[in-house]
């Protein structure tokens with residue numbers, strides 16, 4: 746009987762991992778839209794984190810994070826948690842972890858495989874302390890999605906749209922007890938190469954996301 750229970754457990758684990766990984770892509774669990782701190786408490790604790798633990802964030806937290814950042818919250822209108830100029834939905838989220846790089850696909854709520862390898866150093870740039878943070882989210886605007894405006898207007902809207910997504914990330918992390926900081930520092934030429942970006946795609950900001958290092962109180 747005990748053996749049967751163990752075998753069933755192994756089978757279930759295999760099935761759930763296969764359900765998550767499909768041709769290198771990762772299907773994300775349904776985001777939890779009920780949890781987290783209440784809104785005003787979230788604002789009260791929002792702060793940039795600088796010291797991160799290297800412990801990996803759970804897939805459920807990555808799922809919530811990406812949905813909160815720029816997921817689809819009104820499927821009937823194909824609209825997002827973050828507003829965007831002209832509803833261009835120009836911000837894409839790239840997720841860099843220790844072994845692979847993914848692109849968030851809000852339509853299917855999954856992470857599409859982009860590249861192998863640990864490229865977090867390119868996101869950390871000159872602030873090398875961030876290269877060990879388990880999840881790095883890079884906000885990339887594709888300014889060709891604006892259906893009007895000259896280049897300067899488009900870059901302005903891109904910056905504003907990235908700021909809105911960035912604040913969603915900061916607030917989700919504050920609400921979920923995770924640490925993050927919005928950062929403009931990154932190795933942009935290297936990232937463009939790793940992510941395979943085209944001319945009209947601009948890395949705007951990035952967010953390291955992980956657990957905050959616990960501060961151990963000194964003994965009295």
Ligand SMILES: Cc1cc2nc3c(=O)[nH]c(=O)nc-3n(C[C@H](O)[C@H](O)[C@H](O)COP(=O)(O)O)c2cc1C
Pocket residue numbers: 791792793794872926927928929930
């Ligand atoms: C557009 C923008 C760019 C930023 N770039 C960096 C950065 O490259 N590196 C960094 O450590 N912090 C960066 N920050 C974080 C700010 O330093 C931080 O938000 C500021 O000190 C206020 O602290 P608080 O977020 O805890 O209120 C950036 C913040 C913003 C809004």
